[in-house]
Amino acid sequence: MxxxxxxxxxxxxxxxxxxxxxxxxxxxxxxxxxxxxxxxxxAPIRQALEERLQHPFYGYTVPPEDMADVVIAHLADEFHWQVKPEWIVWLPGVVPGLAVSCRAFCPDGDEIVVNPPIYHNFFDAHEPQRQTLVRVPLHRQDGRWTYDMPAMEAAFNDKTRLLMMCSPHNPTGTVFTLEELHRMAELCSRYGVIMVSDEIHADLVIDTQARHYPTAAACPAMADHIITLMSASKTWNIAGLNCSYAIISNPDLRRRFRAVSQSILPSVPPLAYCATRAAYLHGxxxxxxxxxxxxxxxxxxxxxxxxxxxxxxxxxxxxxxxxxxxxxxxxxxxxxxxxxxxxxxxxxxxxxxxxxxxxxxxxxxxxxxxxxxxxxxxxxxxxxxxxxxxxxxxxxx
Ligand SMILES: Cc1ncc(COP(=O)(O)O)c(C=O)c1O
Structure with a gap:
C-alpha cells in the first residue's frame, strides 16, 4: 500500500x-x-502568519527589508534569472497587473493581442472603449497547444501595442520552449510590441522533462520591453492574501506602470508579504x-x-x-x-x-x-x- x-x-x-x-x-x-x-x-507559512498576527497592528505596510532579496534568490535558484531589486513592483494581484499594463502602455486606438484558449481575465483586462482586443487562437501542434506563428504574423500591424502571454499556459498546460519564446520575442521586437508575460504558474511545472523559462530571461534582447507578472499565490495556495509582483527592467516602462498602479490599486496587505516571504524562504x-x-x-x-x-x-x-x-x-x-x-x-x-x-x-x-x-x-x-x-x-x- x-x-x-x-x-x-x-x-x-x-x-x-x-x-x-x-x-x-x-x-x-x-x-x-x-x-x-x-x-x-x-506549516512554515502558517507559522509565519501566526507570529505576525501576534503583533496587533495591521496597517499600511511596506515590504520586509529582505523581501526583494528573497524574491531575487528564488528567481535565481529556480530559473537562473538575475533580477535587480529596483525592477520589482509589488502588486495586490496578477490580474490587476494585466489591467495596469493595458492602461499604462496602450493609448486610444491601440490593439492588444491575446491567444485563446486563455485564462478568462485576459479578455477583460483592457478598456474596450479605448483599445481593441485581437484574439489570435493558439493551435495544436504535435499534441500540445502553441502559438500559430503565421496567424500571429498576419494579426500584427502598426497599431499592435501589447501581447498578453500566459506562460506556463492556463488552461492548456503548455510550458513554452526557448524556441517558441524566441519566435514570439522576435515578432514583438519587429513591431515594437510590449510583452506582458503572466508567469503565475512558473513554479508549477509537473512534467519532469519540461522547464519553465521566464520570457525576459529567455529573450535578453527584448527584456527591456517585457513586463513579467509573478506570485507565490498559486503554488503555495495563498491567493486570498493578495501578494504579487511585476518585474520591469526598463525604468521608463516601470515608471509608467507604477504611476497607474499607485493611482488605482490598493497596497499589498501585511499578511500577504509575510506569507510570500515564508513560502519562498521555507516552502x-x-x-x-x-x-x-x-x-x-x-x-x-x-x-x-x-x-x-x-x-x-x-x-x-x-x-x-x-x-x-x-x-x-x-x-x-x-x-x-x-x-x-x-x-x-x-x-x-x-x-x-x-x-x-x-x-x-x-x-x-x-x-x-x-x-x-x-x-x-x-x-x-x-x-x-x-x-x-x-x-x-x-x-x-
Ligand atoms: C494565468 C493566471 N493569471 C492570474 C491569475 C489570478 O491572479 P491574481 O489572483 O493574483 O489576480 C490566475 C488564477 O488562476 C491565473 O491562472
Missing part, C-alpha cells in the same frame, strides 16, 4: 467563505473549477511534495478518463488544471451536464474554447477519484440514453 501523504487529508472548506465551495453550497456537487487548491497551507520541500502529488493526481485523471467515450484528456506540462476535449459528447452544455451529475468543472467557453472542460485536480486523491467516478457514471448515462433512443427508433421502424 502506498504511504499516506499530507495532501491526502480531506479538510472541509464549507462555511469558510471559500469561493470554490460556496458556488455549490446547497447542492451535492464537488467543485473542481477555480484554480485554488484544497490542500492546507504549508521548497512542501512544494517538491506538492508537485509529486499533483503529478500523481494528473496520472489518476488520465487513467480514470482513458477510454471514456467522448472525453479526451489532453497532455499538460504545468499547472493543476486538466484540459479536456469534450466535443465527442455532443453536448451543448457539458459543464451543466456534469454539474447535474455532481461535478463542478469550468466550461471551455470561459477561456474561448467551446466544448472543452477544465478540471482542477489540486485536491485530496479520494475527492478527485469520487469526482472522476461521477463523471464516468454521467457519461454512461448518456450512452445508455443513446442506446435507448436508437433502440426505440429501431422499434418504431
Amino acid at each position: 502506498s504511504e499516506e501523504s499530507e495532501f491526502d487529508t480531506v479538510i472541509t472548506r464549507r462555511d469558510t467563505g471559500s469561493l470554490k465551495w460556496e458556488r455549490y453550497r446547497h447542492r451535492d456537487v464537488l467543485p473542481f473549477w477555480v484554480a485554488d487548491m484544497d490542500f492546507k497551507v504549508a 521548497g520541500p512542501w512544494r517538491a511534495e506538492l508537485l509529486n502529488y499533483l503529478a500523481g493526481n494528473y496520472a489518476c485523471v488520465q487513467a480514470q478518463l482513458a477510454g471514456v467515450k467522448g472525453l479526451v484528456v489532453e497532455p499538460i506540462q504545468a499547472t493543476f488544471l486538466a484540459w479536456i476535449d469534450a466535443r465527442g459528447l455532443g453536448l451543448e452544455d457539458a459543464k451543466g451536464f456534469f454539474e447535474d451529475h455532481g461535478v463542478g468543472l469550468s466550461a471551455g467557453e470561459q477561456f474561448g474554447q467551446p466544448h472543452y472542460l477544465r478540471l482542477n485536480f489540486a485536491c485530496p486523491r479520494s475527492v478527485l477519484e469520487e469526482g472522476l467516478r461521477r463523471m464516468k457514471i454521467a457519461v454512461a448515462t448518456l450512452e445508455s440514453q443513446g442506446d435507448a433512443e436508437s433502440g426505440s427508433a429501431v422499434s418504431r421502424r
Whole structure:
C-alpha cells in the first residue's frame, strides 16, 4: 500500500467563505473549477502568519527589508534569472497587473493581442472603449497547444501595442520552449510590441522533462520591453492574501506602470508579504511534495478518463488544471451536464474554447477519484440514453 501523504487529508472548506465551495453550497456537487487548491497551507507559512498576527497592528505596510532579496534568490535558484531589486513592483494581484499594463502602455486606438484558449481575465483586462482586443487562437501542434506563428504574423500591424502571454499556459498546460519564446520575442521586437508575460504558474511545472523559462530571461534582447507578472499565490495556495509582483527592467516602462498602479490599486496587505516571504524562504520541500502529488493526481485523471467515450484528456506540462476535449459528447452544455451529475468543472467557453472542460485536480486523491467516478457514471448515462433512443427508433421502424 502506498504511504499516506499530507495532501491526502480531506479538510472541509464549507462555511469558510471559500469561493470554490460556496458556488455549490446547497447542492451535492464537488467543485473542481477555480484554480485554488484544497490542500492546507504549508506549516512554515502558517507559522509565519501566526507570529505576525501576534503583533496587533495591521496597517499600511511596506515590504520586509529582505523581501526583494528573497524574491531575487528564488528567481535565481529556480530559473537562473538575475533580477535587480529596483525592477520589482509589488502588486495586490496578477490580474490587476494585466489591467495596469493595458492602461499604462496602450493609448486610444491601440490593439492588444491575446491567444485563446486563455485564462478568462485576459479578455477583460483592457478598456474596450479605448483599445481593441485581437484574439489570435493558439493551435495544436504535435499534441500540445502553441502559438500559430503565421496567424500571429498576419494579426500584427502598426497599431499592435501589447501581447498578453500566459506562460506556463492556463488552461492548456503548455510550458513554452526557448524556441517558441524566441519566435514570439522576435515578432514583438519587429513591431515594437510590449510583452506582458503572466508567469503565475512558473513554479508549477509537473512534467519532469519540461522547464519553465521566464520570457525576459529567455529573450535578453527584448527584456527591456517585457513586463513579467509573478506570485507565490498559486503554488503555495495563498491567493486570498493578495501578494504579487511585476518585474520591469526598463525604468521608463516601470515608471509608467507604477504611476497607474499607485493611482488605482490598493497596497499589498501585511499578511500577504509575510506569507510570500515564508513560502519562498521555507516552502521548497512542501512544494517538491506538492508537485509529486499533483503529478500523481494528473496520472489518476488520465487513467480514470482513458477510454471514456467522448472525453479526451489532453497532455499538460504545468499547472493543476486538466484540459479536456469534450466535443465527442455532443453536448451543448457539458459543464451543466456534469454539474447535474455532481461535478463542478469550468466550461471551455470561459477561456474561448467551446466544448472543452477544465478540471482542477489540486485536491485530496479520494475527492478527485469520487469526482472522476461521477463523471464516468454521467457519461454512461448518456450512452445508455443513446442506446435507448436508437433502440426505440429501431422499434418504431
Ligand atoms: C494565468 C493566471 N493569471 C492570474 C491569475 C489570478 O491572479 P491574481 O489572483 O493574483 O489576480 C490566475 C488564477 O488562476 C491565473 O491562472
